Amino acid sequence: MEMWNNPKWPGIPEVNASADYKISKSKTTLSVFWKYFGQRPVFLMQSDGALARFSNESFSMMDASLQQPILKDRIALTLGARNLLDVTNVRSVMTGAAHNGGGDGQSPVGMGTTYYVKLNITFK
Numbered sequence: 001m002e003m004w005n006n007p008k009w010p011g012i013p014e015v016n017a018s019a020d021y022k023i024s025k026s027k028t029t030l031s032v033f034w035k036y037f038g039q040r041p042v043f044l045m046q047s048d049g050a051l052a053r054f055s056n057e058s059f060s061m062m063d064a065s066l067q068q069p070i071l072k073d074r075i076a077l078t079l080g081a082r083n084l085l086d087v088t089n090v091r092s093v094m095t096g097a098a099h100n101g102g103g104d105g106q107s108p109v110g111m112g113t114t115y116y117v118k119l120n121i122t123f124k
Helices: none
Strands: 014-023 028-037 040-045 051-056 059-070 075-082 089-095 104-108 114-121
Touching: none
Parallel strands: none
Antiparallel strands: 014 028, 028 059, 040 051, 051 089, 059 075, 075 114, 089 104
């Protein structure tokens, strides 16, 4: 496996950002989270034992939540959504493989948008 003898592992760029906005009167907090995933290598073993290298395209993910304290801050109710951009697959391109049989395809990266409810109770 030539790749292991002369590894060329590129840096994988990632950028994170988050923001919170609090409404003082109601103590409600709106939070937004964003993450950028740069192009990244993926290695797969083919049926003949050869190692194939793919490159996944870059993509972004975004989550958001709304938190509301209740009963003198003893209970916090959070409503949220993950993967608001609904990213499920990204384009994958085969690079540098000995048996390149037409290597453009899709790689799964997420389940699509999901929603959740969270309840925190603090006992004092």
